[in-house]
Amino acid sequence: RKEVEQDPGPFNVPEGATVAFNCTYSNSASQSFFWYRQDCRKEPKLLMSVYSSGNEDGRFTAQLNRASQYISLLIRDSKLSDSATYLCVVNMKGGGGADGLTFGKGTHLIIQP
Amino acid sequence: DVKVTQSSRYLVKRTGEKVFLECVQDMDHENMFWYRQDPGLGLRLIYFSYDVKMKEKGDIPEGYSVSREKKERFSLILESASTNQTSMYLCASSLTTYEQYFGPGTRLTVT
Numbered sequence: 001r002k003e004v005e006q007d008p009g010p011f012n013v014p015e016g017a018t019v020a021f022n023c024t025y026s027n028s029a030s031q032s033f034f035w036y037r038q039d040c041r042k043e044p045k046l047l048m049s050v051y052s053s054g055n056e057d058g059r060f061t062a063q064l065n066r067a068s069q070y071i072s073l074l075i076r077d078s079k080l081s082d083s084a085t086y087l088c089v090v091n092m093k094g095g096g097g098a099d100g101l102t103f104g105k106g107t108h109l110i111i112q113p
Numbered sequence: 114d115v116k117v118t119q120s121s122r123y124l125v126k127r128t129g130e131k132v133f134l135e136c137v138q139d140m141d142h143e144n145m146f147w148y149r150q151d152p153g154l155g156l157r158l159i160y161f162s163y164d165v166k167m168k169e170k171g172d173i174p175e176g177y178s179v180s181r182e183k184k185e186r187f188s189l190i191l192e193s194a195s196t197n198q199t200s201m202y203l204c205a206s207s208l209t210t211y212e213q214y215f216g217p218g219t220r221l222t223v224t
Contacts, residue, residue, distance in 0.1 A: 032211060034211075034212070042217070042218075043203060043215035043216060043217055043218055044156070044203075044215050045215070046212050046213075049211075049212075087155075087156070091211070101211075101213060103155055103156040104155065105153070105154070105155035106155060
């Protein structure tokens with residue numbers, strides 16, 4: 001089983017719609033979870049951390065389901081500028097270690113006018 | 114704001130050449146990382162360092178070496194470049210094991 005798995009997409013979504021995608025992870029001991037955003041030909045940047053209680057930042061909501069070992073990202077009222085690749089990132093090594101982050105291959109989102 | 118800079122955005126080298134990729138961060142971060150990113154394969158960790166003169170192999174260290182003589186600088190070295198090392202190389206730094214800040218990347222082509 002792959003360690004961090006995402007649907008690569010692309011997800012083609014009309015502007016203003018709500019879109020959600022999931023990411024599954026294999027290590028049940030994983031402690032921390034993140035969503036990064038990567039624009040075309042740019043570097044990844046942290047979008048938001050994912051807490052056990054879930055968290056919301058404006059139009060973006062992230063959820064964690066430990067029992068089923070997945071995290072989700074929901075984008076409401078999508079904008080053209082949301083078009084990007086969204087990387088699911090998991091600290092697979094539990095207690096830490098500088099190399100603990102494992103990146104998914106990303107989900108490509110295209111918002112259409 | 115954290116700033117991570119990489120020496121070149123684009124680089125073209127010939128097979129067999131020795132290649133140096135430089136990365137500098139300005140936030141006094143202990144941890145620094147080198148990744149390569151390829152279509153369909155995502156980000157793969159090559160090497161990382163958690164302190165000056167310390168280095169650890171990542172998932173794909175073969176064909177690469179690194180150097181960290183100063184805290185702010187982490188270099189990736191391709192001893193003898195090969196065509197299968199054509200890729201986007203991304204450097205990152207972090208203060209903790211959590212958020213990593215990435216440089217803009219170096220797109221290396223080996224011909």
